[in-house]
Amino acid sequence: MHIIITDAWLARSRALHLNGFKLILMALAGSGLLMLGAVATYHWVFLEGVRQGWPGFSSMARLVSQGELDANKLYMRDNLDAMARKLGEMQARMVQIESLGERVAGLAGFDPAEFRTPPASGGALIGSKPLTPEEFQLAMANLESTAGTSIDWLTAVESRLFDQKIQRSMVPTQEPVTNGNVGSPFGFRIDPITGRAALHTGLDFPADTGTPILAAAGGVVVVQEYHPAYGNMVEIDHGNDLITRYAHASRVLTKKGDLVKRGQHIADVGSTGRSTGPHLHFEVLVSGVPQDPRRFLSAGESLAGLLPGRQAPPVR
Template identity: 75%
Template sequence: MHIIITDAWLARSRAMHLSGLTLVGVGVLASVLLMLGAITTYHWVFLEGVRQGWPGFAPVARLVHQDEANSQNAYVRANLDAMARKLGEMQARMVQIDSLGERVAGLAGLSPAEFKTTPGAGGALVGGRDLTMDELMSALDRIDQNSGSRVDWLTVVESRLFDQKIQSTMVPTEKPVRDVQVGSPFGFRIDPITGRSALHTGLDFPADPGTPILSAAGGVVVVQEYHAAYGNMVEVDHGNNLITRYAHASKVLVKKGDIVKRGQKIAEVGTTGRSTGPHLHFEVWVSGVPQDPQRFLAAGESMAVAKAPGGALRKH
């Protein structure tokens, strides 16, 4: 394409040559500029018409704003509904926690009624109508308060169960010599050395020298000495004024101040002190008074039977 430009004043002309590619580029540029100009003009006219209140512009503006408001409301409503569903699931979990907490509280010896949910805090959250943001926030606050109280209560239950666990390990129910029957029971008997009636303050377990002697419960060694009558002797304090004594040992493996566990080997059977043969003399003292150790050992055997599979049937 050729374009000839003529200048009347200078009395000369100038020729320009435009290729097809150049014409296409010029056309595209012109179209873009035209579109931008049209958009700018439209927005200027529309905004000016709305501001100035020109006839016909106000209804259009209301429709535009209404569409935007409807879109925002739909978005907010969808999010509120999603939050409501989640809150409903959380409340259902709280009901499950309450049920579990009541059972665990019963095991801990606490009143299950104290664990029940506060009246009006449970139930379904979504109930046939749309909830407002204030209602959702109120429900969240209730769940937060209830969950906090449940944490506090479960902490108390945990503490009680822990105390029971500790107490159960501190009661001498473990047999101090395994696979050995009692030779001489607790009570009055004929003393094998003097031949006179005397109170036998413990249980005798006849066994071979070197047989392990086990702590009947967890505790602290308070005495480890040689006694003229008891021979090599160990005393373990289990708290609550409860002490166990292990006598006539050939070898002692603990010392005063040691912490021992239930079933821990603390000595070996012997015949030291006032003894007629190798055996363990085992005593249980409560508040300074000797008790029949067989009652404690029998309680341990009963608990072991109850815990074993099918133990309840064997127990009857």
């Protein structure tokens, strides 16, 4: 296409040569400008009409606003339904946690019924019907309250179980010599040195010299000395006026003030002091009064027999 532009005043002309590509670009540019102008005009006329209250514009504005509100409501409903389903899953998990908490509370010595949290008033049943935002907020508040109560209860149960574990670890139920056979039991016997009847205040475990002596329970070493009768002796305080005594050791590995754990190697079997051969003399004293150690060791054997995967050692 050839376009000739003539300027009569300047008495000259100019020719433009337009091919197909240039015509398409011009058409697209013109269409774009026309569309932008139309959109700007529409918005200006629409906004001006709404502000000025022209007939028909108010109802049109309500229709547009209602459409936007309906779209927003649909979006909120979809999100609220998704959150409500998630909330229902959380409520189901809380029921499982409460059931587990009741069983653990019973093991800890609590009344399982006390662990059961009362149902919150006004709560919505998730999944029974679509929830309103207010019902969803109320259900979330009830779930938060239930979770807080369960956490408090489980904390108390954990504390009780921890106390029980500590108490069990402080009771002398661990045999002080591994696989040791009891020689002289607790009670009256013929003294092997004097040949007269006398009270034997502990258990004797015959063993080779150097055999490890183990702490029957955790505690604090309160005595570590050489005694004329007991030889190299160790006493461990387990609290609650409970003390264990280990006598005739050939070597002592602890000193006064040491903290020891259940089963810790504290000394070696020997024959020091008033002894006729290598053995461990083991005593349990409650408030300074000798007790039969077999009662404590048998309790430990019974407890071991109740643990899964373990067998209680035979009572000797």
